[in-house]
Amino acid sequence: MQRVFGSINIKSWKFLLTAAVLIVWIYCYVANGDVTNSVVASGMRFGMPLALASMVGIMCERSGIVNIGIEGTMLLSGFTGFYVASYTKNIIIGLIIAILTGMLTSFVHALMTIQWQMDQIIAGTIINILASGLTSFLYKEGSTVPNTWPIFDIPILSRIPFIGHAFFSQQGPIQYFGLILIPAIWVLIYKTRWGLRTRSVGENPGSADTAGISVIKVRMINVVLGGAIGGLVGGFICLELVGSFSKEFTAGAGFTALALMIFGRWNPMGAFAAAILFGLAQALSTQLQIFGVNNIPNQFITLLPYVFTILVLVFSAGKVRPPAAEGKVYKKEEA
Amino acid sequence: MDTLLNISNLSKSFPGVKANDDISLHVNKGEIVALLGENGAGKSTLVKAVFGLVRPDSGTITIKGESIAYGDTAAAISHGVGMVHQHFQLVPVMTVTENIILGDEPHKGMFLSMKAARQEVIELSKRHGLEVDPDSVVEDLPVGIQQRIEILKALRKDIDLLILDEPTAVLTPQEIDELLEVMRNLAASGVGVLFITHKLREVMAVADRVVVLRNGKLVGATTPSETDEEGLAQMMVGRNVVLQVDKGPAKAGEVVLSVENMTVKDSRGHEAVTNFSLELHAGEILGIAGVEGNGQRELVEAICGMRHRTTGTVKVAGVVAPDMDPRQVHLMGVSHIPEDREKDGLVASYSIADNLILNQFNLKPYATKGIRDFKVRDAYAEKLVEEFDIRTPSFENLASSLSGGNKQKVVVARELTQDLKVVVAAQPTRGVDVGSIEFIHNQLVSARDTGAGVLLVSAELDEILSLSDRIAVMFGGKIVAILPGEGADRQYIGRLMAGLTE
Ligand SMILES: Nc1ncnc2c1ncn2[C@@H]1O[C@H](COP(=O)(O)OP(=O)(O)O)[C@@H](O)[C@H]1O
Ligand SMILES: [Mg+2]
Numbered sequence: 123m124q125r126v127f128g129s130i131n132i133k134s135w136k137f138l139l140t141a142a143v144l145i146v147w148i149y150c151y152v153a154n155g156d157v158t159n160s161v162v163a164s165g166m167r168f169g170m171p172l173a174l175a176s177m178v179g180i181m182c183e184r185s186g187i188v189n190i191g192i193e194g195t196m197l198l199s200g201f202t203g204f205y206v207a208s209y210t211k212n213i214i215i216g217l218i219i220a221i222l223t224g225m226l227t228s229f230v231h232a233l234m235t236i237q238w239q240m241d242q243i244i245a246g247t248i249i250n251i252l253a254s255g256l257t258s259f260l261y262k263e264g265s266t267v268p269n270t271w272p273i274f275d276i277p278i279l280s281r282i283p284f285i286g287h288a289f290f291s292q293q294g295p296i297q298y299f300g301l302i303l304i305p306a307i308w309v310l311i312y313k314t315r316w317g318l319r320t321r322s323v324g325e326n327p328g329s330a331d332t333a334g335i336s337v338i339k340v341r342m343i344n345v346v347l348g349g350a351i352g353g354l355v356g357g358f359i360c361l362e363l364v365g366s367f368s369k370e371f372t373a374g375a376g377f378t379a380l381a382l383m384i385f386g387r388w389n390p391m392g393a394f395a396a397a398i399l400f401g402l403a404q405a406l407s408t409q410l411q412i413f414g415v416n417n418i419p420n421q422f423i424t425l426l427p428y429v430f431t432i433l434v435l436v437f438s439a440g441k442v443r444p445p446a447a448e449g450k451v452y453k454k455e456e457a
Numbered sequence: 458m459d460t461l462l463n464i465s466n467l468s469k470s471f472p473g474v475k476a477n478d479d480i481s482l483h484v485n486k487g488e489i490v491a492l493l494g495e496n497g498a499g500k501s502t503l504v505k506a507v508f509g510l511v512r513p514d515s516g517t518i519t520i521k522g523e524s525i526a527y528g529d530t531a532a533a534i535s536h537g538v539g540m541v542h543q544h545f546q547l548v549p550v551m552t553v554t555e556n557i558i559l560g561d562e563p564h565k566g567m568f569l570s571m572k573a574a575r576q577e578v579i580e581l582s583k584r585h586g587l588e589v590d591p592d593s594v595v596e597d598l599p600v601g602i603q604q605r606i607e608i609l610k611a612l613r614k615d616i617d618l619l620i621l622d623e624p625t626a627v628l629t630p631q632e633i634d635e636l637l638e639v640m641r642n643l644a645a646s647g648v649g650v651l652f653i654t655h656k657l658r659e660v661m662a663v664a665d666r667v668v669v670l671r672n673g674k675l676v677g678a679t680t681p682s683e684t685d686e687e688g689l690a691q692m693m694v695g696r697n698v699v700l701q702v703d704k705g706p707a708k709a710g711e712v713v714l715s716v717e718n719m720t721v722k723d724s725r726g727h728e729a730v731t732n733f734s735l736e737l738h739a740g741e742i743l744g745i746a747g748v749e750g751n752g753q754r755e756l757v758e759a760i761c762g763m764r765h766r767t768t769g770t771v772k773v774a775g776v777v778a779p780d781m782d783p784r785q786v787h788l789m790g791v792s793h794i795p796e797d798r799e800k801d802g803l804v805a806s807y808s809i810a811d812n813l814i815l816n817q818f819n820l821k822p823y824a825t826k827g828i829r830d831f832k833v834r835d836a837y838a839e840k841l842v843e844e845f846d847i848r849t850p851s852f853e854n855l856a857s858s859l860s861g862g863n864k865q866k867v868v869v870a871r872e873l874t875q876d877l878k879v880v881v882a883a884q885p886t887r888g889v890d891v892g893s894i895e896f897i898h899n900q901l902v903s904a905r906d907t908g909a910g911v912l913l914v915s916a917e918l919d920e921i922l923s924l925s926d927r928i929a930v931m932f933g934g935k936i937v938a939i940l941p942g943e944g945a946d947r948q949y950i951g952r953l954m955a956g957l958t959e
Binding site: 313314315316318319321322325326328329330331332333334335446454 | 508510528530531533534540542544545546547548549550551555556558559560561562564567568569610
């Protein structure tokens with residue numbers, strides 16, 4: 123792939139892609155504004171949890187720790203969040219518990235990978251298996267939460283023509299929160315001291331160490347902070363989007379998030395764009411089902427977002443460059 | 458005298474080696490102390506302990522009277538220690554500025570102030586006369602500049618003690634002179650300098666005192682005025698060393714390697730070797746002199762089949778060698794001692810024995826019908842370890858456990874113990890100690906004497922001068938002159954290397 127497209131530089135690629143998306147959007151908007159708005163809005167609705175889940179991956183991998191346990195982290199957090207909310211009849215307490223669960227789960231991952239220097243893939247797998255087993259085992263039918271988070275409009279922004287309706291109306295708090303959190307993580311990674319240190323630890327821990335930066339501390343904190351986001355997403359999915367806990371509700375979202383992180387080149391804004399595109403593809407496939415495109419079997423239409431993800435990954439794979447030290451144990455005396 | 462650094466009775470063992478054995482050493486204010494020793498003598502271990510990067514088994518380290526604990530690199534830095542590490546500690550994907558400020562970043566609140574940082578780097582670079590572009594990405598820069606960044610990093614704080622771990626291994630003669638000047642200026646302003654090197658000439662030029670390590674022990678201390686290069690070499694290896702290569706006249710035979718009108722691009726797509734032609738004869742050493750980055754690396758890689766040739770042909774003993782097929786080129790009788798032994802010469806996670814047969818593990822007698830024969834391998838490895846004096850407890854150990862000089866001996870042993878027509882040796886003694894240099898040089902000369910053509914590429918002018926039968930000077934991807942090795946003029950070649958013609 124790289125060979126074929128080698129002569130086109132990445133910037134013009136990105137530009138073309140953005141332009142194409144915009145043109146299609148405007149065309150659809152002109153053709154049928156209501157449907158377009160609702161497709162874009164539900165793209166946001168589907169895409170944002172994925173975007174946030176990929177932030178977990180970005181926080182971890184930028185500091186050099188691979189975390190394939192995002193799936194399990196969200197599952198566990200959703201579980202504890204939901205049942206605590208159901209028991210206390212208070213979804214705020216539920217959400218806080220979900221966040222704490224996420225942090226705790228990630229702390230265990232950090233402990234296994236950083237302190238005990240276990241293989242990071244194996245550690246993540248342990249978390250996934252544990253989460254899936256525990257939550258199915260302890261699952262009880264029939265619990266409910268008092269209410270779910272309301273869907274609301276942002277007062278002024280929702281009236282901006284063209285984008286207002288799509289992005290700032292009829293969304294839940296997680297979508298709006300994501301619109302703030304994701305740029306904030308971008309700023310954190312690229313514009314702050316902490317971010318510079320995190321990136322250096324993920325690229326070359328030896329150089330960070332010799333500059334007096336504690337590799338272990340930076341990694342620990344990033345992984346646990348990532349876990350907090352994972353807990354937030356898990357909690358929100360159960361308390362907002364769905365309003366119930368069902369077994370394996372994450373359904374692979376944690377892995378999709380990792381793919382989106384790679385597509386976004388470990389850049390929060392990139393992963394966000396990828397997640398929204400993926401969400402759009404999903405919204406579109408739902409829309410196609412509603413319209414009932416008769417000659418295509420439904421199964422193929424539901425496949426659409428996944429095919430899209432695979433295509434996007436294949437086309438962008440050649441140029442992907444993960445943080446150099448990711449997945450490697452850092453032993454001090456080898457520096 | 459103000460003692461800056463005081464190391465007393467320091468010992469440190471790694472599994473199987475005593476890297477430091479009861480070492481005591483001090484550095485005073487304004488003094489340049491050279492720490493000399495063969496590869497694996499324990500020099501890096503000692504200075505890493507000072508910087509809190511290695512945990513000593515026993516002994517104490519004090520800086521200005523205060524002791525430094527293991528793991529506390531930040532404390533060492535705040536006590537005024539700056540260190541230039543033997544292996545670059547740079548983040549390749551970051552800019553020069555980002556690399557230099559890392560660990561103590563100019564900031565407003567939690568945010569970086571890149572403008573202030575950039576300005577600081579510009580001033581720092583001006584103050585020490587070490588020019589760098591603050592916005593370049595480190596991985597795009599040649600090693601010489603990367604080294605400069607390391608030095609600037611160390612000089613950024615107001616330091617009292619500067620530790621340099623083999624900083625000149627990758628520098629050109631001019632860059633080395635610059636660095637020695639920086640060291641003298643620092644010492645004159647009261648900074649203590651602990652300078653690790655193999656190059657005796659540098660020690661003689663700059664050191665106030667010399668401390669010599671051998672096999673982890675401190676074996677002697679002297680000053681340049683009390684001794685000479687031969688004396689230092691002898692202290693270092695513990696026996697007489699002949700610094701001059703002993704070789705008879707060349708008996709050049711037919712052409713074994715010919716390069717015709719070859720053009721090669723570097724990794725960034727720029728033309729690095731331009732319309733290049735060259736003939737190498739059996740039984741001669743042809744030295745390619747030149748400042749690094751003038752196409753030598755690309756030339757070597759293209760000859761050995763590791764890099765695509767845009768145009769031109771390479772013939773080995775009259776037969777056209779394939780493009781981009783290193784294995785085939787090797788089977789045609791071309792041995793390659795690569796410039797980057799860690800990357801292209803060895804598999805660090807394989808045993809020494811496997812590394813010694815890396816290019817023939819699947820051939821008889823090391824394997825029959827796809828099944829490996831370990832007895833044959835072991836016997837062969839044992840023989841080479843002995844013959845090439847590879848210092849290791851066992852050939853079963855991983856290649857990564859060896860010191861730099863011994864790694865290089867593994868590569869040399871593998872590449873020169875075969876039927877060969879051509880030897881392409883790129884920087885064969887980079888970062889290698891005097892004892893091993895002597896050994897490797899003798900091996901190259903004996904390869905020549907058994908009828909191979911040797912293409913020696915080196916940034917080390919002394920090495921070119923002492924080994925070559927003919928010298929080709931490379932500049933800007935072309936050969937600018939070919940001279941006989943006999944009686945070549947150092948100054949004149951130096952000017953050609955810098956691109957000056959008369
Ligand atoms: N992290 C390590 N683990 C095991 N052995 C090591 C390690 N670091 C150094 N050594 C060994 O300690 C000895 C001294 O190494 P070093 O201090 O790097 O030598 P020098 O810098 O003088 O070349 C060598 O035998 C080396 O193989
Ligand atoms: Mg060393």
